[in-house]
Amino acid sequence: MQQYQSDVLIVGAGPAGSMTAKTVAELGADVIFIEEHETPGTPVFCGEGLSISGIMNAGLDPVEPYVCQQITTARVVAPNGKTVDLHATDWTGYTLDRSEFDKALSENAVKAGAKLMTKICATGVIKEGDQVVGVRAIKDGKEVEFRAKVVIGADGHWSIIRRSAGLANYFDDWVTCAQYKLSGLNLDDSSINEFWIGAKYAPGGYAWVFPKNKKVVNIGVGVRERHTKPAIEYLKDFIANDPRFRNAKIEMTSGGICPVSGTLDKIVMDGLILTGDSAGQLIPMTGAGIHCSIESGKIAGRVAVEAIREGDVSKKRLSAYRAEFDTYWGRRITEAGKVLHMLDKFSDDDLDVLAEVISHEDIMHMANGLNVASAMAGLVKKSPMKLMHLIRAFMR
Numbered sequence: 529m530q531q532y533q534s535d536v537l538i539v540g541a542g543p544a545g546s547m548t549a550k551t552v553a554e555l556g557a558d559v560i561f562i563e564e565h566e567t568p569g570t571p572v573f574c575g576e577g578l579s580i581s582g583i584m585n586a587g588l589d590p591v592e593p594y595v596c597q598q599i600t601t602a603r604v605v606a607p608n609g610k611t612v613d614l615h616a617t618d619w620t621g622y623t624l625d626r627s628e629f630d631k632a633l634s635e636n637a638v639k640a641g642a643k644l645m646t647k648i649c650a651t652g653v654i655k656e657g658d659q660v661v662g663v664r665a666i667k668d669g670k671e672v673e674f675r676a677k678v679v680i681g682a683d684g685h686w687s688i689i690r691r692s693a694g695l696a697n698y699f700d701d702w703v704t705c706a707q708y709k710l711s712g713l714n715l716d717d718s719s720i721n722e723f724w725i726g727a728k729y730a731p732g733g734y735a736w737v738f739p740k741n742k743k744v745v746n747i748g749v750g751v752r753e754r755h756t757k758p759a760i761e762y763l764k765d766f767i768a769n770d771p772r773f774r775n776a777k778i779e780m781t782s783g784g785i786c787p788v789s790g791t792l793d794k795i796v797m798d799g800l801i802l803t804g805d806s807a808g809q810l811i812p813m814t815g816a817g818i819h820c821s822i823e824s825g826k827i828a829g830r831v832a833v834e835a836i837r838e839g840d841v842s843k844k845r846l847s848a849y850r851a852e853f854d855t856y857w858g859r860r861i862t863e864a865g866k867v868l869h870m871l872d873k874f875s876d877d878d879l880d881v882l883a884e885v886i887s888h889e890d891i892m893h894m895a896n897g898l899n900v901a902s903a904m905a906g907l908v909k910k911s912p913m914k915l916m917h918l919i920r921a922f923m924r
């Protein structure tokens with residue numbers, strides 16, 4: 529059987545895997561990253577929304593071909609149709625070309641010295657006792673082995689690395705998404721991202737419209753367990769009810785899963801780190817995981833190299849990764865998760881009232897898991913009695 533050896537072996541060339549690979553290579557360690565598809569970034573399962581800071585922190589500029597549309601307004605649409613527009617003052621967003629974006633991240637890792645091997649599907653970790661020492665995979669129909677001092681699972685929400693290592697089988701809570709790429713539109717303004725909330729559109733989640741230009745949008749629906757029909761049926765209803773989209777051409781149908789129960793308890797073991805979706809690192813309120821994965825990958829790569837240089841790749845040493853991730857990103861994920869659970873208790877009527885009283889800043893903070901406690905405290909003061917009780921119950 530063919531065997532490969534490296535200091536670090538990464539499974540998955542999405543944002544988490546490519547950022548880990550780039551970081552490890554820049555620090556001078558020997559790294560291989562493997563990807564089951566022929567080209568990183570293809571196929572795309574994503575709304576393709578990302579902030580300017582997410583793009584820049586990935587080491588790219590917000591220019592073609594990585595981005596297609598600048599977004600300067602986030603429009604939240606309440607169940608009764610009332611809209612709240614959040615205009616960019618200190619932020620701006622973009623609709624990515626995710627296939628180009630992910631490809632560029634993997635190319636940057638290769639330029640830094642990482643070895644990318646595509647069309648290789650990992651089938652499980654290799655363990656010696658409790659220690660992960662490598663990965664089994666299929667290459668050209670044959671089994672191969674990758675041996676490494678540290679293995680990184682960056683293989684998305686259904687991570688075979690996580691499951692075969694004996695860590696969590698799956699997540700406690702997730703959003704099921706359906707998405708169309710629609711063309712042939714004539715939008716008035718393509719710099720507005722729309723977020724439609726309420727059980728009638730998307731129980732437990734939201735419907736989104738992310739323009740790629742005036743003629744093309746990603747339009748999708750994400751639902752949680754309270755849904756009564758498949759996500760695609762909510763999406764079809766959503767489109768049928770909006771004259772802007774009714775007669776558009778469906779260029780592509782996609783979808784996928786976003787884990788929203790927060791970072792898993794166990795994301796590190798002897799010789800192994802999980803990063804990105806495989807670890808549950810998405811902002812639960814928005815399902816946004818690209819930026820989390822980028823930052824998580826950078827930390828994972830650095831901690832892995834430091835641990836190898838110290839000759840200690842134990843769970844205890846690698847846990848420095850978790851501690852560092854949690855100080856900012858992990859905290860945001862936890863806070864945004866609490867907001868999601870609070871909103872689960874709101875009826876569509878409650879959401880209509882909330883849209884009347886909430887400030888623009890508070891929406892941004894609550895959706896992104898930033899300054900949530902103070903946003904909540906401010907909201908309680910402005911809210912009518914029923915909402916006040918719901919919010920207070922959450923704050924206890």
Ligand SMILES: Cc1cc2nc3c(=O)[nH]c(=O)nc-3n(C[C@H](O)[C@H](O)[C@H](O)COP(=O)(O)OP(=O)(O)OC[C@H]3O[C@@H](n4cnc5c(N)ncnc54)[C@H](O)[C@@H]3O)c2cc1C
Pocket residue numbers: 539540541542543544545562563564565568569573574575576577578648649650651682683684685687688705706707748782783784785786803804805806810815816817818819821
């Ligand atoms: C419908 C939908 C819309 C979304 N919209 C947004 C959005 O607008 N903005 C945002 O920030 N986030 C969005 N997300 C979430 C975002 O896509 C993920 O959080 C992000 O891609 C996570 O990056 P990752 O590198 O951890 O995993 P992935 O991007 O999933 O990458 C994992 C990689 O591992 C590879 N792989 C998997 N298994 C194996 C194996 N066995 N062997 C080898 N390779 C393997 C895969 O092919 C893939 O390339 C959306 C998700 C969905 C489902």
